[in-house]
Amino acid sequence: MKASRVEIQTLRLLKDINANHYEAAREAARQGRPVGYVSVFAPAELLLAMDIVSVYPENHAVFVQARKMTTEVVSPLERLGYQPGLCSYARCDMGSTFTGKSPVGGLPKPDFFLTTNAQCSTLTKWFERMSEHFGVPLFLIDVPFTGGKPDDQHCKVFVRSQIAELIGFLEEITGKSLDPENLSRVVEISNQTTRLWKEIIESAMHVPSPISVFDQFISMAPIVAQRGTMVALEFYQTLKAEIDDRVTRGIGVVDNEKYRLYWDSLPLWHELKWLSDLLVSFKACLVSTIYTLPWADFWLDPKDPVSSWVEQYVHYFDWHLDRRVELVVQLKEKYRLNGFIFHNDRSCKMFSTAIPEIRRIVQEKTGVAAYILEGDHGDPRFYSREQIEKGLTYYFEILRARG
Numbered sequence: 001m002k003a004s005r006v007e008i009q010t011l012r013l014l015k016d017i018n019a020n021h022y023e024a025a026r027e028a029a030r031q032g033r034p035v036g037y038v039s040v041f042a043p044a045e046l047l048l049a050m051d052i053v054s055v056y057p058e059n060h061a062v063f064v065q066a067r068k069m070t071t072e073v074v075s076p077l078e079r080l081g082y083q084p085g086l087c088s089y090a091r092c093d094m095g096s097t098f099t100g101k102s103p104v105g106g107l108p109k110p111d112f113f114l115t116t117n118a119q120c121s122t123l124t125k126w127f128e129r130m131s132e133h134f135g136v137p138l139f140l141i142d143v144p145f146t147g148g149k150p151d152d153q154h155c156k157v158f159v160r161s162q163i164a165e166l167i168g169f170l171e172e173i174t175g176k177s178l179d180p181e182n183l184s185r186v187v188e189i190s191n192q193t194t195r196l197w198k199e200i201i202e203s204a205m206h207v208p209s210p211i212s213v214f215d216q217f218i219s220m221a222p223i224v225a226q227r228g229t230m231v232a233l234e235f236y237q238t239l240k241a242e243i244d245d246r247v248t249r250g251i252g253v254v255d256n257e258k259y260r261l262y263w264d265s266l267p268l269w270h271e272l273k274w275l276s277d278l279l280v281s282f283k284a285c286l287v288s289t290i291y292t293l294p295w296a297d298f299w300l301d302p303k304d305p306v307s308s309w310v311e312q313y314v315h316y317f318d319w320h321l322d323r324r325v326e327l328v329v330q331l332k333e334k335y336r337l338n339g340f341i342f343h344n345d346r347s348c349k350m351f352s353t354a355i356p357e358i359r360r361i362v363q364e365k366t367g368v369a370a371y372i373l374e375g376d377h378g379d380p381r382f383y384s385r386e387q388i389e390k391g392l393t394y395y396f397e398i399l400r401a402r403g
């Protein structure tokens, strides 16, 4: 029987939610509120509690890529000497800034940049370059590599001192002291949102899965860019209600779901629909991914959010090989997976390091065949649809033959 996809209606709300977010940022900046360009693992609640407008260049780059504007904005940048091997988020963001082309109507000018070197070194250099371009300060949270020892006390003390320094830096920019009550209120909303996101992505444990990884990719924008706001909380309440209803009625995303797959690394933002349709034609549903998991773990201690941020910075980015393998093996049991796709993302070195080795060990430990898909999260010049289609056809033949 032919498989088809059953869409989640709540996702239709996202068009307005995302557009309103960028419009609100421009309006807030017009009214004189300070604007920070921040990376996705910034302490969003702190910035919100201090009435700072947070703009996420990675999130903006996703819109550039999803609207298929990559080539248009990166070609002029590459003519300036920026290499195509550089992260396509970085190239899309800088290309958009230099060309003035944006799918969301442009970003307000920044008053400062905030990032960390824990996520990847690209972010550090990208934000450094952009802070020079705009002539505004860059605050970098320097997180030493713990070598698989997340309880390293020296490291925690060092990161904690920088968060204290960050609060002082933000107070200077806003001209106001941090109001602890305001922070508590934002943390409470943020924690509720994080809990909902966790429940939503874990609902994919149901068979058939009521939500796919593609739906998670599409619906993650508010928890990334608007965590701590009522807009994000209410969106996930509505989404959770629809998902619960689908579970009760046994509605899966993929009709006649046969394969339940894991997806490693970033999405192909410019090909979500095409790839989703292709997998549906094999009766395959992506049910789990490493990429959306962090936001399910960002619960903050309401009495001491600073300690929670320290833990997150020190522990969360320490994705050494053993830890990644262990995670994938655990997810196989949790989500009843019978296949794995590892996206070897050409321009994200952080995620793509050691993919062939991770695949080899995962196959050995689980006894399930895994496929490496060559692609890029945002640059369509780095993959071929034909090659992916052929590779996946072959992969599903293997899975079928192994029963």
Ligand code: SF4
Residues within 6 Å of the ligand: 087, 088, 089, 090, 119, 120, 121, 122, 123, 266, 347, 348, 349, 350, 351
């Ligand atoms: S982690 Fe990867 S995708 Fe994210 S900014 Fe760094 S290189 Fe780019």
